[in-house]
Amino acid sequence: MKIILHVWRQKDRNAEGKLVRYECPNVSEHMSFLEMLDVLNEDLTAKGDDPVAFEHDCREGICGCCGFVINGVAHGPMPGTTVCQLHMRHFKDGDELYLEPWRAMAFPVLKDLMVDRSAFDRIIAAGGYVSVSTGAPPDGNALPVPKSDAERAMDAAQCIGCGACVAACPNASASLFTSAKVSHLGLLPQGQPERHERALGMVRQMAIEGFGACGNIGECEAVCPKRISIENIARMHRDFLCAAFAERPHVETGGAG
């Protein structure tokens, strides 16, 4: 089949971008979306043109590298699917597709369909962990975890950090991403001691990075390739509110002598 693409081309962070039209003849239905772009890039290279830059790595939907907007939908039309796992059998001959990078102030475009998502790392660094250094922790079975809690924690922990939630949100909020980590750790006993500090630190960092606030619209959940629920956002808000009321100034109480 033949697919017509309009791809966002932008040389670097500061350049002006524009949509450029390409024709992809001979697209096989068994190809993945990225394999179609590989073929396009081989053609562009043969002509001496600059290939389209897009991020990708595992091509199994787990590393979170890939992702762009296809006809206005982050990761394209298939629910629960990253673009690397999206196959061309879901499109038809003659389809015209518009490919754009994630759009958010906190995700500056680096080139073409690539954006800078380092803000996500800084949100994790602001508290998305359990402060346990490598050493000799208690036996793995010392602290039983109810199966249902472990399952719900895992549901949230599946987040791949791709950024689709931000791209889909009218406020460019990173609430789904942030709340997935707050929930994952907040649902487990290991995460309790720092539960409040974690919610405060991560939510504040999200604002510092320039992400918007949640407006309960739900676009994030609709495009999330791991189908992470917005229930997590409610949990994050509750933790944040409790933490904000309970927050006390940190006082150093002297040394050990």
Add this chain to the structure above:
Amino acid sequence: MNLDSRIPSGPIEKKWDNCRFDMKLVNPANKRKYTVIVVGTGLAGGSAAATLGELGYNVLCFSHQDSPRRAHSIAAQGGINAAKNYQNDGDSIYRLFYDTVKGGDFRAREANVYRLAQISVNIIDQCVAQGVPFAREYGGMLANRSFGGAQVSRTFYARGQTGQQLLLGAYQALERQIQAGSVKMFPRREMLDLIVIDGVARGVVTRDMVTGRFEATVADAVVLGTGGYGNIFYLSTNARNSNATAIWRAYKRGAAFGNPCFTQIHPTCIPVSGEYQSKLTLMSESLRNDGRIWVPLRKGDTRPPAQIPEAERDYYLERRYPSFGNLVPRDVASRNAKMVCDEGRGVGPSGFGVYLDFAGSINRLGADTIRERYGNLFEMYERITGEDPYSLPMRIYPAVHYTMGGLWVDYRLQSTIPGLFVIGEANFSDHGANRLGASALMQGLADGYFVLPYTIGDYLASSKLEKLDASHAAARQGLDGAGELTRKLLGIKGKRSVDSFHKELGKYMWEYCGMARNAKGLEHAQGKIAELRDEFWKNVNVTGGGEEINQALERAGRVADFLELGELMCLDALQRRESCGGHFREEWQTPEGEAQRDDENFSHAAAWLHQGPGKTPERLVEPLAFEYVHPSQRSYK
């Protein structure tokens, strides 16, 4: 040069304790005065960088990804082994050690494997403490499953995303150190050279993949956790950007390369569907617990699977290996799939596929139980192939998955260049000639969390390292070399794309240095690869410039290295005149067609030392002594 494996003295269960006691410690107040470079942020590199940061070292961590969380460890599905014996089914440290030595077909160092089995227990505790959401039983205890042919249930898992959850645990620990200021992270940097001064590793040369700037960074020690080189085959289950450049350039600076021909071909992957194929997708081998593997009994039988009656199916693994059946180790399962397809009994459009059939299990256990166990894998299969595995058997075929070979390291994970440590899949150590399922995650984390942080301390405490900065002549020379190579690649402006060279190389490797090898084929491949390399340097077309994001340029540098490594792999495969594990030389097989080892002549690790461009590398030998697990013919009958 002599290879000194530095195996500690004493009985095997005391060796690691003895070693830890013998090693020098760095005074806590002095740790921050030492700078350590860690390249790679997967399970090995990420856990090492985080742990070194916690200990107080000044850590500089480099990754070619945009974030440490993207490393390819994230894609590991099945699980992680540990000798916890939570299931009371007879597991022990000694049994995990025994299984791993035997599974590796007696080509791994016993002392290393024993340490790995010992540490496996600590890894689980550490990860649970970090909040890794392992699967649990209803009573709240950790769940286990049997995996990859093990006779005990020792595999811990987090659905089909164990690698992801373990990596996120290490990544979060790393981000905590970044926040604390003990680790400085350099993302989107590709390592292009190792800086060696007076025979000691002192730094790296990297390229900033956004600006194209070359940077030289010096330190007191360098750690490579840069993964395996399976992508030399072009098609593999590895992530597209996984590459051998860091270890290959270290090899060219003097680090010996151990057992390069030991590659693992994973039996359960989705078959190739066309020329445009960019990578192969693994289907976790946990599927073999409930799926039965078969092909039609008759050649060229193209009937749909449902129309082939039981009597006309060949459940060839169950027939040939009645006691292990569908759960034989990976190398055995892969080789048998190749055999039946070569006989013309393969299924699917290409004829390179076998069925993995769940009909029996669905009848016995119900579709819901199968969905609970493998739902996400079935979904992934359907997404890729457009076929529903609940009603049609899956089609699978082997694909390159892991490389047991890598830079040679001693017991303390130090390469033949003092100050250069290599961890995880990037080194050659613990898996011998074949890795068991759920052991890669175990090794990556053992090296990063629990081995390297001790051994590097001993190195730093016992070495006299001059202070130096990046203006040193060796650093400048590295920078010049990296710049020159880049200009050369951009200046060829030939007719063929980087990918076309990579695909052609992959075909030679798969054909002649893949599941079955012979002398004639390997020699043929060596010639073909050399020709292809010559053509590459005359006719490759790398578009764009050097001072910008240029993915073609990144790939070109990696393919240039693969074109050299491929020849070394063939040379190693040619010189190892025996079959063992994943290395199957057709000339050496038992009458039943199983791998025939030659312990008299090849009970050793081979480590290749670079002698300069155009020269044949020197083959060094580390003899392997088996004092505990007596080498036997592996039998899974």
